[in-house]
Amino acid sequence: MNEPKIETRAGSSQTFTTIDIYNRYDGMTDRGEQASGYNGKNNKDTLTFGKSTRISNSWGADIGISKNDVSAKVGYNVTKQDDTTWSYTAEVSPKKTTHIGLKDCYHVQQFTATITTKTWIGNSTTPSVKTRKGKGFAQQWYKFHFYSWET
Numbered sequence: 001m002n003e004p005k006i007e008t009r010a011g012s013s014q015t016f017t018t019i020d021i022y023n024r025y026d027g028m029t030d031r032g033e034q035a036s037g038y039n040g041k042n043n044k045d046t047l048t049f050g051k052s053t054r055i056s057n058s059w060g061a062d063i064g065i066s067k068n069d070v071s072a073k074v075g076y077n078v079t080k081q082d083d084t085t086w087s088y089t090a091e092v093s094p095k096k097t098t099h100i101g102l103k104d105c106y107h108v109q110q111f112t113a114t115i116t117t118k119t120w121i122g123n124s125t126t127p128s129v130k131t132r133k134g135k136g137f138a139q140q141w142y143k144f145h146f147y148s149w150e151t
Contacts, residue, residue: 013119013127017065019073023110028103028145036099039092047098047148050087055104055141056080063134065113074109074138090148101147106139 035049059070059078071078092098113134118127 011120013117015115015117017069018114018116019065019069019111020114021073021109021111023108025108027106027108027139029106031102031104033099034102036097037092038097039094042094044094045092046089047092047100048087048089049100050085052083052085054081054083056082057138057140059136059138061111061113061134061136063113063115063132063136065115065134065136069113070111070136070138073111074140076138076140078138078140086144088146088148093150096150098148098150101149103145103147104141105143105145106141108137108139110137111135 034051035047037047039045057076057078057080059067061070067078086102088100088102090098090100113136115132115134117130119130120127
């Protein structure tokens with residue numbers, strides 16, 4: 001590892017954060033039922049539902065690392081939020097109720113983080129080294145998944 005050189009004097013220190021991604025997968029969060037409609041007619045009909053909602057990336061870790069370090073490693077802003085509008089149309093059979101559900105789809109990355117701090121004590125040219133390890137995740141929203149069912 002190419003570490004920057006610093007003057008080794010009492011009390012000086014360097015901290016390095018290393019993030020290693022060990023798992024990538026696509027996941028979903030179910031927002032549940034968003035709309036329902038009953039068709040009292042004797043022929044098929046449609047249910048269309050539209051909504052404005054907020055989507056967001058997220059992250060978390062059990063060790064004190066910065067969102068900027070995580071964003072740099074995973075390749076996107078882990079705290080990005082956007083408002084979006086969506087609509088979905090489902091068929092409703094005669095004398096039935098159709099329900100529309102919504103899931104958020106995410107690209108998920110799990111990682112380990114290592115924080116290494118070197119501190120020079122007294123006149124020593126050899127630092128004391130403290131290492132802490134933790135785990136975390138980052139998820140990037142990429143689309144909605146709509147689904148419907150009848151009762």
